[in-house]
Amino acid sequence: MIQELIRHGANHSEIKILRDIAQALDQSAIVAITDRTGKIIYANEMFTKISQYSMEELLGANHRLINSGYHLPGFFQEMWATISRGKMWRGEIYNKAKDGSFYWVDTTIVPFLNDKGNPYEYISIRYDITPRKESERMTHELIYYDQLTNLPNRISIRKMLHEEIARSTDAGKNLAFVFLNIDRFRYVNDSFGHEAGDYVLTVIAKRLKDKLQGKHMIGRLSGDEFALLLKNIRNAEHAEQITQEVKQYLEEPIELMGQSHIPSVSFGIALCPEHATKPSELVMKAEKALGSAKSHGGSGFEMYRHGTATKTLERILLENELRKSVQLGHFNLDYQPKLNLSTGELTGVEALVRWNHPDLGRIPPDRFIPVAEETKIILPLGEWVLREACRQAKKWQDSGYQPFRTAVNMSAVQLEEPTILKTIQAILGETGVAADLIEIELTESAFADRKGMRETVGKIRDLGITVSIDDFGTGYSTFSYIQELPADILKIDMSFIREIHENEDSRAIVEAIVTLADIVGLKVIAEGVEYGEQVAILNELGCREGQGYYYSKPVSPKDCETFMKK
Numbered sequence: 001m002i003q004e005l006i007r008h009g010a011n012h013s014e015i016k017i018l019r020d021i022a023q024a025l026d027q028s029a030i031v032a033i034t035d036r037t038g039k040i041i042y043a044n045e046m047f048t049k050i051s052q053y054s055m056e057e058l059l060g061a062n063h064r065l066i067n068s069g070y071h072l073p074g075f076f077q078e079m080w081a082t083i084s085r086g087k088m089w090r091g092e093i094y095n096k097a098k099d100g101s102f103y104w105v106d107t108t109i110v111p112f113l114n115d116k117g118n119p120y121e122y123i124s125i126r127y128d129i130t131p132r133k134e135s136e137r138m139t140h141e142l143i144y145y146d147q148l149t150n151l152p153n154r155i156s157i158r159k160m161l162h163e164e165i166a167r168s169t170d171a172g173k174n175l176a177f178v179f180l181n182i183d184r185f186r187y188v189n190d191s192f193g194h195e196a197g198d199y200v201l202t203v204i205a206k207r208l209k210d211k212l213q214g215k216h217m218i219g220r221l222s223g224d225e226f227a228l229l230l231k232n233i234r235n236a237e238h239a240e241q242i243t244q245e246v247k248q249y250l251e252e253p254i255e256l257m258g259q260s261h262i263p264s265v266s267f268g269i270a271l272c273p274e275h276a277t278k279p280s281e282l283v284m285k286a287e288k289a290l291g292s293a294k295s296h297g298g299s300g301f302e303m304y305r306h307g308t309a310t311k312t313l314e315r316i317l318l319e320n321e322l323r324k325s326v327q328l329g330h331f332n333l334d335y336q337p338k339l340n341l342s343t344g345e346l347t348g349v350e351a352l353v354r355w356n357h358p359d360l361g362r363i364p365p366d367r368f369i370p371v372a373e374e375t376k377i378i379l380p381l382g383e384w385v386l387r388e389a390c391r392q393a394k395k396w397q398d399s400g401y402q403p404f405r406t407a408v409n410m411s412a413v414q415l416e417e418p419t420i421l422k423t424i425q426a427i428l429g430e431t432g433v434a435a436d437l438i439e440i441e442l443t444e445s446a447f448a449d450r451k452g453m454r455e456t457v458g459k460i461r462d463l464g465i466t467v468s469i470d471d472f473g474t475g476y477s478t479f480s481y482i483q484e485l486p487a488d489i490l491k492i493d494m495s496f497i498r499e500i501h502e503n504e505d506s507r508a509i510v511e512a513i514v515t516l517a518d519i520v521g522l523k524v525i526a527e528g529v530e531y532g533e534q535v536a537i538l539n540e541l542g543c544r545e546g547q548g549y550y551y552s553k554p555v556s557p558k559d560c561e562t563f564m565k566k
Helices: 002-007 012-028 045-051 073-084 130-144 154-171 185-192 194-212 236-250 279-295 313-328 365-375 378-398 420-431 453-462 479-484 504-520 532-541 557-565
Strands: 030-035 040-043 089-096 102-113 119-128 175-182 217-222 225-231 254-256 259-261 265-272 301-303 331-340 346-357 361-363 405-409 438-443 466-472 489-492 523-526
Touching: 030 045, 073 089, 073 102, 073 119, 102 130, 130 154, 130 504, 154 175, 154 217, 154 225, 154 265, 154 279, 175 194, 175 236, 175 279, 185 194, 194 217, 194 225, 194 236, 194 254, 225 236, 236 265, 236 301, 265 279, 279 301, 313 346, 313 365, 313 378, 331 378, 331 557, 346 365, 346 378, 365 378, 378 405, 378 420, 378 438, 378 557, 405 466, 420 453, 453 466, 489 504, 504 523, 504 532
Parallel strands: 265 301, 346 405, 405 438, 438 466, 466 489, 489 523
Antiparallel strands: 030 040, 030 119, 089 102, 102 119, 175 225, 175 265, 217 225, 254 259, 331 346, 346 361
């Protein structure tokens, strides 16, 4: 190229500049020049080092010499089509070195054009990005795969479920979602220890892979729960036949500490589109079918049937008492403080509803909230919670406390109500609280498969209310999805915080969430902070706020004021 400039009358200064550029490039990048047929006519020393081929082996050869086979033919066809038109091309390429090892390069190819504008040579400038790609791979595995079994985790399963439902719907095919639970698994842990329990889980995972991998999808949801996504299902009998085969294989004996342990497994099956077409609904119905299977003693499977949710006597009692308690005011709110992890300064509180029944005693939220959502009792209950929290926030505001936000959990069922915006506006006006002192916490599922939900959330934010995503990392969101969410704050689920001071995987996941949230301008709050070590690590990772028993359990408004005064 320098000779070309000399022929075209370039002066000495221009030639020197070009030589300096070429030298700098040669020392900092992997450089090769090919003729228009792709034959290598120049390669620098960095190319020989990374490819492990000698200069003699490279010159005169084609780049197929380092082709790893990773990319589809269309990848290189598109590259050649671009540079043949005289256009620059850039992409990431996975290459194979002489010793069989692989490496990634960020590649830019620039055509040299003749007087007619046609390419006669191509220069490729590459940078080794193998460490970055390896880091991305490891982060991806931490986020999307269970570290014990190496199966897709809950986040990954939800993502795959969305994709497969869309794909099967377009193709007119059937799916079966199967919820699998190992019966009485805690007795394995209690009798043989957690290492033995982990071993059983890995055996179950391996057997599932042996039986289903390649044809269907498998994942681990949590401790003793797995998920199967059976594809190309003909009908309910076909799904039951596959499930029965899996069950027989999983219940073969496992050698455990010199003893023969026979696992017992239960399954719940729901079909798409027959039973549901929304991922969350399909999972819920498979879970109901699983509950039915376990109620018969386990070691069996049940297909969801319309009406499987037939109410038991206890469920009927709970629903009736829930309705009466909303009318009679048997609920109260406790408040859990949120603090700046560096300064210890109060940044907000979360309002948590408590049900104190005069006869049944205190009933935990995880028992009554699902019933309230399913029966829509959550609508009057949720309205009361919001009004009471706003009233209390106004009281604190008028008492001269330093301003802080009061957070209220809101169900996706509430957000679906056409009147929800008017309800919120009316409560703000009625209580007189400033909108910027109120925060609404939503679960990820509120954004997943309900049309118009994001628009509603956006209008809530327009009122001046802060919106946060609760239990982040356990639901539907992928990390690339974060920037699309109409929210201000991510609350990292306590399952990631619980072992952050002992588990490198948990730490890496939290670090990834904090980093990506910072990039898109979202604040991060850690839930379930219980130890000073966790506070120190969260601070180090850049998480600025937290809540949990390390600071305070949820307490009454009066006790919360005592905490604030301290």
